[in-house]
Amino acid sequence: MFSQLRMREEQALLAQDYALETARAEGLEQGLERGLEQGLERGKAEGSFAMLANLVRQQLLTSEVASQQLGMTVAEFEALLERHK
Secondary structure (H helix, E strand, O other): OOOHHHHHHHHHHHHHHHHHHHHHHHHHHHHHHHHHHHHOOOOOOOEEHHHHHHHOOOOOOHHHHHHHHHHOOHHHHHHHHHHHH
């Protein structure tokens, strides 16, 4: 009887370990996917800013138009422009 209880306890612990490892693997996968999506979005935003900033520096575009395209105020755009010289 004791050995049956011990065997059931070990099976329950193994099932718990398996569930924990499965959940951990799923969490890592979801985290990587979310991180990749956020990285791509950030890269697109930074690329857009870099392109528009370059056009403003070349005086082919005004800060007003560039900031409007990026959905920010002129002051925000110009502050970013100063930081990215």
